[in-house]
Amino acid sequence: MSSVNIAIIGTGNMARTMAQTIRKVRHAKLYAVVSRDPERARAFAREFHARRFYGSVGEMVQDRKVQLVYIATPHTEHYQAAKICLLNGKNCLIEKPFTVNAEQAQELLSIAAGNHLLAAEAIWTRYMPFVQTMKQMLDSKLIGEPVQLSASLTYNIRQVPRLTDPALAGGALLDLGVYPLNFASMLFGDDVIRVNASCSYTENHLDEQDSISLIYRDGKVANLSASMVGVSDNRGEIIGTKGYMVIENINNYRSMSVYDARGKKIRFVKAPRQFNGYEYELQQVIEALESGQTECAAMPSSEILCMMHMLDFIRGEMGITYPFEKKERPAIPTQAQEERTEPEKEQEDEQSRAVADATEEAFLTHEAQKALENGAGDTAPGEDDPMNGQVISSPDEEIRVDPKEPADGDENP
Amino acid sequence: MSSVNIAIIGTGNMARTMAQTIRKVRHAKLYAVVSRDPERARAFAREFHARRFYGSVGEMVQDRKVQLVYIATPHTEHYQAAKICLLNGKNCLIEKPFTVNAEQAQELLSIAAGNHLLAAEAIWTRYMPFVQTMKQMLDSKLIGEPVQLSASLTYNIRQVPRLTDPALAGGALLDLGVYPLNFASMLFGDDVIRVNASCSYTENHLDEQDSISLIYRDGKVANLSASMVGVSDNRGEIIGTKGYMVIENINNYRSMSVYDARGKKIRFVKAPRQFNGYEYELQQVIEALESGQTECAAMPSSEILCMMHMLDFIRGEMGITYPFEKKERPAIPTQAQEERTEPEKEQEDEQSRAVADATEEAFLTHEAQKALENGAGDTAPGEDDPMNGQVISSPDEEIRVDPKEPADGDENP
Numbered sequence: 001m002s003s004v005n006i007a008i009i010g011t012g013n014m015a016r017t018m019a020q021t022i023r024k025v026r027h028a029k030l031y032a033v034v035s036r037d038p039e040r041a042r043a044f045a046r047e048f049h050a051r052r053f054y055g056s057v058g059e060m061v062q063d064r065k066v067q068l069v070y071i072a073t074p075h076t077e078h079y080q081a082a083k084i085c086l087l088n089g090k091n092c093l094i095e096k097p098f099t100v101n102a103e104q105a106q107e108l109l110s111i112a113a114g115n116h117l118l119a120a121e122a123i124w125t126r127y128m129p130f131v132q133t134m135k136q137m138l139d140s141k142l143i144g145e146p147v148q149l150s151a152s153l154t155y156n157i158r159q160v161p162r163l164t165d166p167a168l169a170g171g172a173l174l175d176l177g178v179y180p181l182n183f184a185s186m187l188f189g190d191d192v193i194r195v196n197a198s199c200s201y202t203e204n205h206l207d208e209q210d211s212i213s214l215i216y217r218d219g220k221v222a223n224l225s226a227s228m229v230g231v232s233d234n235r236g237e238i239i240g241t242k243g244y245m246v247i248e249n250i251n252n253y254r255s256m257s258v259y260d261a262r263g264k265k266i267r268f269v270k271a272p273r274q275f276n277g278y279e280y281e282l283q284q285v286i287e288a289l290e291s292g293q294t295e296c297a298a299m300p301s302s303e304i305l306c307m308m309h310m311l312d313f314i315r316g317e318m319g320i321t322y323p324f325e326k327k328e329r330p331a332i333p334t335q336a337q338e339e340r341t342e343p344e345k346e347q348e349d350e351q352s353r354a355v356a357d358a359t360e361e362a363f364l365t366h367e368a369q370k371a372l373e374n375g376a377g378d379t380a381p382g383e384d385d386p387m388n389g390q391v392i393s394s395p396d397e398e399i400r401v402d403p404k405e406p407a408d409g410d411e412n413p
Numbered sequence: 414m415s416s417v418n419i420a421i422i423g424t425g426n427m428a429r430t431m432a433q434t435i436r437k438v439r440h441a442k443l444y445a446v447v448s449r450d451p452e453r454a455r456a457f458a459r460e461f462h463a464r465r466f467y468g469s470v471g472e473m474v475q476d477r478k479v480q481l482v483y484i485a486t487p488h489t490e491h492y493q494a495a496k497i498c499l500l501n502g503k504n505c506l507i508e509k510p511f512t513v514n515a516e517q518a519q520e521l522l523s524i525a526a527g528n529h530l531l532a533a534e535a536i537w538t539r540y541m542p543f544v545q546t547m548k549q550m551l552d553s554k555l556i557g558e559p560v561q562l563s564a565s566l567t568y569n570i571r572q573v574p575r576l577t578d579p580a581l582a583g584g585a586l587l588d589l590g591v592y593p594l595n596f597a598s599m600l601f602g603d604d605v606i607r608v609n610a611s612c613s614y615t616e617n618h619l620d621e622q623d624s625i626s627l628i629y630r631d632g633k634v635a636n637l638s639a640s641m642v643g644v645s646d647n648r649g650e651i652i653g654t655k656g657y658m659v660i661e662n663i664n665n666y667r668s669m670s671v672y673d674a675r676g677k678k679i680r681f682v683k684a685p686r687q688f689n690g691y692e693y694e695l696q697q698v699i700e701a702l703e704s705g706q707t708e709c710a711a712m713p714s715s716e717i718l719c720m721m722h723m724l725d726f727i728r729g730e731m732g733i734t735y736p737f738e739k740k741e742r743p744a745i746p747t748q749a750q751e752e753r754t755e756p757e758k759e760q761e762d763e764q765s766r767a768v769a770d771a772t773e774e775a776f777l778t779h780e781a782q783k784a785l786e787n788g789a790g791d792t793a794p795g796e797d798d799p800m801n802g803q804v805i806s807s808p809d810e811e812i813r814v815d816p817k818e819p820a821d822g823d824e825n826p
Binding site for chain 1: 560561563565567569607609610611612613614621622623624625626628629632633634635636638640642643644645646650652653654655656657659672674676
């Protein structure tokens with residue numbers, strides 16, 4: 001079996017982490033890198049021994065040797081990049097959150113299904129083997145019937161500009177809240193009959209601290225929270241009728257402690273040693289491709305979509321809409337708009353500017369546009385010159401500080 | 414200073430615990446006990462060396478030697494018993510929850526204020542000295558600015574009939590949910606701008622597992638939960654910008670561990686040794702009486718009422734009304750009632766029966782009724798015969814399993 005040629009879009013923290021991970025995974029090979037900053041792409045390609053580098057997604061997708069694309073850009077750019085890739089026959093592994101809303105996710109998954117391509121979400125906590133350990137413990141009924149779950153993810157990362165920018169779909173939910181939500185979904189399923197969500201807000205009306213309750217049809221309850229202003233132990237707990245389980249770090253499982261009804265610890269299971277934890281998602285994507293599957297069992301398309309709908313619903317409860325999602329204002333002002341106060345008008349004007357910024361599509365070059373229109377390009381870039389990517393002058397790439405790797409510690413075990 | 418003569422209403426677990434506690438508290442003296450079962454009252458009085466026993470509240474309040482009444486009956490009976498006591502000049506220490514709704518609480522507090530009497534709530538976690546330790550730790554800013562709090566109380570006590578009986582104001586909220594709510598109120602205050610609450614339901618539409626989110630004006634968030642079907646460690650956590658604190662057992666504080674931003678434990682404070690923890694509330698009530706105060710600083714009337722309003726609001730969110738709170742059905746059925754399905758009708762008929770049972774007022778004897786009408790009675794029972802209480806034939810008292818003393822362990826430290 002030959003290796004799968006992988007292209008990475010982005011050169012930030014997650015891109016570097018994945019480049020290191022690729023080296024450790026069987027049948028995975030870093031083939032190309034894409035950055036709108038050509039110098040950064042060149043340096044990245046050199047450092048990680050990628051054969052190609054490209055200044056745009058549109059150019060990269062014309063390279064027929066690319067078999068899998070790992071998308072590590074800020075999440076507002078996932079949809080555009082993935083759409084070009086999928087329309088041009090490239091399988092995708094997309095960083096979490098898959099997209100910024102369910103509408104985008106549905107479109108990407110439809111394109112993938114129509115083209116028999118894989119579009120997986122890189123929500124690493126789904127793919128880790130410790131998930132099975134937790135599930136087996138629940139199945140063993142050592143804690144009796146599980147009835148309640150709590151999970152929290154909390155990092156003080158409010159200094160990261162992206163997180164407080166509405167145009168970049170900032171807020172705690174899409175960066176942090178997704179982990180407790182996935183934790184609940186994995187262990188309690190998705191038969192939720194009521195979702196309650198509320199939050200505190202940042203200055204520009206993004207969710208700063210989330211509090212989410214899920215009520216399941218069978219009477220189970222999940223209490224989930226996230227915060228981008230506090231620090232905590234990111235604990236998960238599953239409460240049963242006869243005991244309870246505590247999971248250390250729901251974002252990168254360290255251990256599971258099981259207690260009886262009197263609070264006596266009766267089991268302790270350490271998470272297995274791992275390279276950095278990202279190898280599991282990559283391994284499973286490679287295995288799916290090798291066996292001709294277009295989904296990963298750990299996070300199938302239906303689950304990706306379910307989670308995106310959940311995020312949309314939660315945002316609805318919180319009253320949060322990203323500026324680029326807002327309906328266009330009618331040309332003739334309605335009465336409601338006439339009644340806007342001056343501060344409201346100013347705010348809306350600011351939001352309009354933010355929309356314009358967000359939809360600038362700096363990443364979408366002429367070539368990309370063509371590729372998007374024509375499907376797979378006919379002309380692949382010359383193979384002998386690894387520096388052949390057309391250099392595009394464009395603004396600096398956002399530096400992405402992923403919560404998986406906060407500045408302060410949280411090393412992998 | 415002479416001792417305060419205390420009468421206990423009820424002979425269940427909490428009554429026994431308080432009888433033991435009274436012996437340990439300076440200036441507190443068990444003087445009388447009230448039970449509708451005269452044999453039980455007699456045995457209790459003998460065991461704990463009380464001078465008097467009574468078969469009804471109405472008789473007891475005519476005893477001018479009683480200075481303080483501790484009400485330890487099921488919470489649906491607090492209002493009736495306390496009203497008779499307060500109207501007859503008796504100070505009251507009422508087990509939590511103070512009453513079953515804010516309307517009842519408001520009336521009791523008004524009567525108490527009008528008669529310059531103390532009406533305190535025996536929510537023991539408010540009076541414990543460890544509260545000040547936690548507050549001082551928060552004030553020290555060792556964990557930075559506190560931003561989020563979580564607290565949970567969970568006991569598997571669904572086998573206790575009272576908890577699943579709507580007529581007895583069962584459900585997790587009034588028995589368990591009050592502790593996380595009080596924990597949040599003590600540490601984050603009461604300036605709450607949004608309350609979200611949902612729950613799973615018992616078969617007869619009481620809250621079995623509660624999930625409550627509070628959003629504070631200053632952006633703090635509290636995630637609270639309670640369950641009467643699971644077991645857990647009843648942990649509290651306060652998340653700050655630079656670290657976090659974990660409180661072991663929010664229902665009977667054991668310790669506080671303080672962690673820095675990297676999760677390193679930097680402080681550990683054990684709760685002080687105590688008799689059983691109930692001595693603090695009793696001490697403070699006695700001290701208030703001795704100094705002529707009608708409130709305890711740890712749980713003043715305003716706070717009692719605030720908490721009862723919060724409980725009402727939460728029940729509103731959950732759609733839970735106790736049958737005795739329901740408005741009387743109009744004589745002529747409305748269209749909506751005509752449209753009731755057969756199962757609905759059956760359920761409502763059952764609820765009507767439950768209302769009848771609950772309002773039977775078995776505890777309210779003829780004497781009590783008279784006392785309620787006339788204020789303090791003129792005739793005190795003879796003092797020389799401790800067995801002089803008129804014996805009333807009545808159904809057995811509910812056996813109250815208080816969550817403070819679950820069947821399985823949870824010994825005091």
